[in-house]
């Protein structure tokens with residue numbers, strides 16, 4: 218049954234401004250009219266400055282994306298779009314899907330349905346709006362992955378969202394080191410492209426079979442012009458031009474050190490590395506007595522391993538600080554989703570380290586008699602060997 222258009226658009230407006238909105242698309246045109254853009258897509262995003270409504274429009278040649286604050290700004294932007302003579306609106310919220318088509322006589326043909334995806338994950342408690350990337354995104358049907366992996370990656374991307382400046386523009390070159398089956402690589406591309414960034418992403422993994430598999434996946438997604446894969450070691454793989462952003466999720470043991478060293482050599486602006494197992498410093502601690510009075514920290518195997526984890530990541534962050542980065546270690550996801558839930562997050566400042574920073578690093582490694590792998594890699598990589 219056709220309905221009055223104004224009333225139907227008022228209903229669309231309420232859904233577009235509802236915090237439960239997951240996605241909306243406007244396209245097509247009404248008889249005898251032409252909208253100023255051929256398509257508009259709206260979705261909620263989380264930026265460093267908080268939640269925003271992202272509006273991407275296309276004039277048929279180029280996309281244009283902006284992020285507006287909830288409230289009056291979002292209301293005004295939505296009103297502008299509703300005033301355009303689009304022929305169709307498709308709106309999804311956590312609970313509802315509404316499709317509106319404008320008939321030839323200028324009325325609204327509206328179809329309303331309960332949302333076509335569950336508001337809760339199977340076995341979980343999360344609603345769609347708790348995710349940075351929409352769990353209903355067709356991408357996930359292509360790339361698969363367990364629920365735990367999806368949660369890890371979503372949380373990793375949230376940490377990325379709060380790292381990049383909101384006003385970031387221009388091309389962004391990204392590398393995912395030790396990408397494995399590229400779950401993070403593809404999800405990161407989706408997230409960054411949705412933010413309206415002109416992204417190029419390279420996934421590096423030592424395994425040639427992963428390169429082939431991931432490249433086929435990129436072909437199926439139609440993303441090969443933006444996402445490509447290289448088989449090689451993190452230390453040596455050819456990635457040109459040098460990336461602005463380095464990602465590494467659970468690169469094994471000292472592969473995380475290789476990733477951090479490579480990021481420093483590339484002069485990357487941002488680094489997000491979630492370490493995996495740590496064996497290097499643990500083995501060094503095992504091979505010599507602990508400095509007094511800290512024997513109790515390392516006498517028992519499990520305590521020594523845990524202490525080695527803490528020491529390794531503290532030294533990694535300290536080394537990044539000595540190489541011109543502001544670095545911190547944070548928990549990026551609840552430990553229920555992975556016990557490897559720490560993230561080393563660094564932003565290049567280019568600042569020289571202070572004498573105190575140098576001294577505290579030297580004192581710590583001197584006391585414990587360890588040489589972190591990252592220190593060795595950084596020394597080997599710098600032209601003067603310092």
Ligand SMILES: C[S@@+](CC[C@H](N)C(=O)[O-])C[C@H]1O[C@@H](n2cnc3c(N)ncnc32)[C@H](O)[C@@H]1O
Nearest residue numbers: 395396397422423449450451466467468469472
């Ligand atoms: C634990 S998996 C993690 C994969 C992916 N980042 C994820 O989180 O699902 C570690 C990956 O790093 C790769 N890898 C380990 N050491 C590497 C190195 N030195 N250079 C390149 N790849 C490496 C392995 O082949 C593996 O695919």
